[in-house]
Amino acid sequence: MDDQNPQPAPADRAAPVSGDEAALLDAAQPPAWSLGHGLTTVAEDSHGPGDAEEVERPSGSVGLGGAVLYPNCYTWFVLLAALDIMLTTLIIAGFEGYEVNVVADWIIAAGGLRGVVAFKFGVVIMVVLICELVGRRHVAKGRKLAEWAVAITCIPVAVALIQIAVVTIAALRAGSPPE
Secondary structure (H helix, E strand, O other), X not given: OOOOOOOOOOOOOOOOOOHHHHXXXXXXXOOEEEEEOOEEEXXXXXXXXXXXXXXXXXXXXXXXXXXXXXHHHHHHHHHHHHHHHHHHHHHHHHOOOOOOOHHHHHXXXXXXXXXXXXXXXXXXXXXXXXXXXXXXXXXXXXHHHHHHHHHHHHHHHHHXXXXXXXXHHHHHHHOOOOO
16 A cells, blocks of 8 residues: 555555565465365364364366366266166167166157267256256265266166176077077
8 A cells, every 4th residue: 555545556466565474474374285176175264273174165167167076976977878878779779678767768769869868968967067066065065966976877787787698698598699
């Protein structure tokens, strides 16, 4: 500030700070370090002096184009969703099976493979967006939601692999290749 003009310095031009003042300003800032994947651990003083606890907070941009919070979970989620489509297609077309999920069966009948792909990846996008929205407010809850999405998506993939294995083994035992 200026003696004759008591207005604060503009934001683009910081007021000069002495070495002692800079050390005090640095000490007042909570230590933070990046965990990668869009999270930063911050020491947060929530109860009083000396009671700082480490809390994960989203780092970087919160809007579109920012880093996602759980890229590892999302990678597995997308992979499993794609496997679900591939295995379902194999069972229906290759083994003359049928879809037990009524909604998915209707989508297959109405839109074929393109309809199933569009529907499945629409669901994937919706789940990722929900995980991101929850995670921006509560990092641990968002992570748990993303992990559950992966776990739940494992179920139809595992069931399909078991069905394929059972049909293949039965056909091999009967002496004919699986149809």
